[in-house]
Amino acid sequence: MNSIDYLIGGFATALSLKNLFLCFVGVFWGTAVGVLPGLGPMAGMALLLPLTFSLDPTGGIIMLTGIFYGAMYGGSTTSILLRIPGEAASIVTCLDGHEMARKGRAGSALTIAAVGSWVGGTLSIIGLMITAPYLSDVMLSVGPPAEAVLMLVALLIVTTVSNTPPVKTFTMIALGLLIGTIGLDSQTADQRFMFGQLDLADGMSFVALSIGLFGISELLMSLREKVDERPKTPSLRELIPTRQEVRESTGATLRGSGIGFALGIIPGVSHIVSTFVSYAVEKKLSKHPEQFGHGAVAGLAGPETANNATTGSSMIPLLVLGIPAIPSTAILLSAFQNHGIQPGPLLLVDHPEVFWGLIASMYIGNVLLVLLNLPLVGLFVRLLRTPMGYLAPIVILICAIGVFSVKASPFDLYVMAAAGLAGYLLRRFGYDVAPALLAMVLGDRMETGFRSALTISAGDYGIFLHGPAVKIFLGIFAAIVVVTVIAKIFAARKLRDLQV
C-alpha cells in the first residue's frame, strides 16, 4: 500500500459517524477554551484527557488533536474582538485584528483569520503527510545512544528558543526531569523518591500535574484581574471581506503557511516565534508598513496563518520522533501512551490506522472549524460574556472530576492542587512551567537511552558522539540554535518597534 491508499483508509476511519462526532466535539471544545481568556489548548486538552481513556485510540487522539487546533483558532476571536489574546500565540493578532474591529471591520477580520487558519492548517497537514514517512524510515535506524542525545538536544532547543530567560528555562527543565525520576526505576525496580506512597510507583500522575500546572494555575492567574469589556457580535453580512482585503491577505496567508510550517518543527515556543516572524516579514514586504498596528490586513492574515501552520508541523516531532515539541503535544503523547501506543518511527508501521486516521481527521477538522465557527461566532461571543464567578468553579470542578476519574485516587487530587498552586507561583514570578512538563515526559526515555547506551559500550562515553545519527542531531541542533537566535532578535526588534 502507498501513502494515498493509507490516506483513503484514514478518511474512511475519520469519516465514521463516531470519529466525526469526536472531531466535532474536539474542535468545538477547543474553540471554546481558546476563546476564553485564561484557558488555552493545554488546559482544554488536559481537561478532556481522562475522557479519552474510555474511547478507542484513534477516536481519543482525534478528539484531543481537534482541541489543539481548535484552541489555536479560538484564540483569534478574543484577540480581534477584545484585544485579549485567548492564548499566547494570538498576541500578534491583537495588533491589527483589533484595530480592524475598531474600524468596524470585525467580521472581515474574523473571516480572514478563519480562512488563513484553514489554509495554514491544511498546507501544514500536507507537509506533515509528505515528510513523516521519510523521517520515520530514518529514525528506525537510531539506537539508544542517539535516542538519548536526541532527547537532550530537544531539551536544549527548548532552553534556547523559550521566551523566558535561559537560566529559568534550564531550571524548569531540571525540575521536570527530577519529577520524572519519581517512581520505580525502570531498570532495577528500586523505589525512587516515593516516600512510601504506592500511588507514586508509576510516577507522578501526568494528568494531575498537567491539569494543575496549566488548568488550575491559569484560572488562578485569570482571577487576579477582572475583564469587563463587552464585545459586539458581528452580523453574518459583516463577515464577508472586501475584494481589496482578499487581495491584501492572499500573499500573506501563503507566506504565513511556509513560515509557520518551517518554525513549527522546532521544539519550544514555536507558535509565538512564528507569529512574530510572520508579522515582521509582512511589514518588511508591505508597500505601506505605516499601516501595521493600525488595521493592516496582511498584519492579521500572515501571523494568524503562521499560528495554525505551526500547529500542524509541531505534530511532526511527536508522530515521527516521539518527542513532544510543545506542551500541548505532550498531552497527546500521554494519550497515545495511555492506549499502549508509543509515537515514533514505528507508529506508521505498527498503527497506520491511527496515524492516517489522525491525518485525515485534521483535514476534516480544519474544514469544520471554518464551517462552524464563522456562523457560530455569536455563540462564542456570548461565552466570553459568562462571568468568571460561574465559569471558574465549573472548570475547576471538571478538573477535579477528570483527575479523580483516572485512578479513583485522592492522592492525584492532592497532586493537582499542589501543582496548581506551584504553577501559579512560578508563573506569577516569570517562570514558564511548560518546559518542566516537556522534560517530565522526555526524562524517562533520556535516562533509559543513556543507561542502555553505557551498557552497550561497557561504560565508554564516546558512544554518545559516534554514529551518523548523533552527528545529524547535533548538526540540526546547531542549525536550529542559529536560526532561532536570528528569529528571536528579529522578533524582539519588532516587539520593541511596536511598543514604541
Place this chain on the structure above:
Amino acid sequence: MKVRLSQGDAIIGLILCGLGLWWLRMSLTLGVGTWAEPGPGFFPAAISVALAVGGLGCAIRALHARARDTAEARPWIEGRAATAAVLIVLLCAFFSIGGFLLCALLFLFAMMVFIGDIKPARAGLMSVAITFVFWLVFERILSLQLPSGILFAS
C-alpha cells in the same frame, strides 16, 4: 505578605536551589553506581545538581534585577485568586471523604458567593442545578467513577 517581582523571583530561585540540594542528598542514598555502570541514583543526582545550580542562577539573576524593579510590592497570591486557592485545596482534600455531591455543591456555592459576588439564593440554586447536571453527565451517562462519600456510602 507583599513581595516585589524580583524578590519573589529570588525566593523561588532559592527554594528551587534548596530542593535540588535536598534531592541530591536523597539521590546519593539510592546508590549512584560508577561512571561506567550508573546506578538508580546517578541520573537523579546529576539532575539535582543542575536544579541546584539553575535555582541559584535564577536567584542571583533576580537579585541583580532588583534595582530595575520599580513595580509595587503585591501579595504572593492576590485577592480572588487567594480565596479560590483555599477553596480548591479544600475541595481536593475532602473530595473522596465528603463525596462528589456534597463537595461539588458546597464548592460551587462558595466559589460563586466569594469569587463571583453572586447572591446566596441565586448561587444556591445554580449550585444545585450544576451539581445535578454534572452527576447526570459524568456518573450516569459517561460512567465515570466519582466518590460517593460518607453520606451516601452503601
